[in-house]
């Protein structure tokens with residue numbers, strides 16, 4: 001069936017059927033199992049969505065081109081056509097076997113860099129490589145976007161596995177970020193990693209210069225306290241950082257996909273090379289699943305199709321990622337970049353307008369905190385927010401396992417409540433039991449109605465470990481890829497961030513009282529107000 005006809009069919013299915021999730025369960029006793037995928041210890045349940053078998057078949061028809069695109073990506077073709085680059089971050093997860101039959105040179109390069117990282121990390125961790133004041137006690141990673149979110153998110157997720165120097169992450173050009181981080185650190189025992197794919201990002205370079213000044217004020221040789229991670233090794237050389245402490249990577253690794261390689265150096269310093277390898281192994285296992293599982297049993301494919309159904313067909317504008325794991329607190333922010341920088345596009349690969357929308361707004365917070373903040377809207381608001389619950393069966397605090405059970409019970413209860421809701425009759429009974437009658441009973445009951453039939457998915461792992469975190473991240477990466485292929489866009493460029501960067505440069509002189517041509521009246525007057533508040537300098 002031509003792809004336009006598939007979209008039309010999906011729209012027709014959506015319009016024709018008022019699918020009700022509880023009714024789908026009633027009609028299909030095997031629904032829970034039939035709409036759950038189990039792979040390599042993970043469980044992905046999408047049965048609490050209004051997708052039935054017919055809709056699923058129609059959704060699967062969207063993936064006709066997927067295998068060809070997937071194979072093109074995983075064999076090094078330049079599928080990032082607007083930047084003329086291959087997309088091979090998955091190769092970083094396969095240091096032992098080439099990702100594709102002709103990929104030995106790529107594999108060898110990945111393995112060599114990984115070995116260099118491991119040797120550096122081992123020697124920092126065992127104190128053989130030292131700062132000027134002794135073994136390194138603290139590591140400050142300076143980077144932003146993909147050069148921050150990946151390692152920062154993973155470091156927090158893997159706190160129980162951290163047995164190296166303390167890790168800190170500075171990303172914002174707001175001096176508060178750097179100042180608050182450096183306060184209390186011993187410069188002579190702090191390693192500063194400047195992480196920037198391009199080594200030109202103004203926020204990172206500004207923070208790096210200020211960190212250099214901080215070091216210079218306290219130690220004789222700041223270079224001894226520095227390391228750099230970049231694909232622009234010509235630029236790192238200008239910083240006189242010892243080349244042994246510079247870890248390069250190829251332009252086929254996109255920033256938001258880069259945690260698996262040298263951008264993950266800070267994480268490796270924290271958890272050690274062996275556990276970092278476990279993290280890579282988890283990602284590699286997800287690659288193997290993505291490549292080999294039939295689409296209907298393929299986790300990234302089905303996660304993507306459920307997302308496309310909700311956003312493109314049902315028209316739900318956002319999606320919430322709700323990890324029931326405090327240490328996955330930065331996962332929503334990480335996924336925001338992964339999904340919104342990848343699929344927040346309005347033009348198809350060939351330059352034409354997209355026939356469908358871009359990807360959705362992604363947001364979220366860990367449960368149970370979110371329950372006491374924004375779940376009100378999720379349960380009773382007028383817009384529907386598909387929820388993606390993520391939970392781990394076991395925590396890392398055996399003495400507090402009763403907390404963990406409560407956490408899990410909340411996770412299960414929320415998806416059930418979203419699906420079941422509470423109708424007016426039930427609400428009326430509740431009010432009647434409290435002694436209310438007449439119009440007041442009706443009024444109070446209406447406030448207590450939950451419409452229900454609200455979709456969610458649930459992803460389970462046994463525990464958040466380096467391996468399972470690798471699985472989860474690779475799962476979402478491939479999901480974003482599948483969505484991008486179906487929408488026909490390039491998930492691997494990010495032109496949408498450029499204009500703001502350019503204008504920031506041209507606006508800056510306004511704050512010094514200089515005249516800038518072609519400035520709009522609002523920006524001029526805001527800049528003037530700021531200058532006045534700052535004491536009229538310039």
Ligand SMILES: O=P(O)(O)OC[C@H]1O[C@](O)(CO)[C@@H](O)[C@@H]1O
Pocket residue numbers: 144145146147195196197198199200201204255256341494497
């Ligand atoms: O690693 P770099 O080159 O400093 O870039 C940081 C981030 O900036 C972006 O290019 C745009 O915000 C992201 O894609 C990237 O992760």
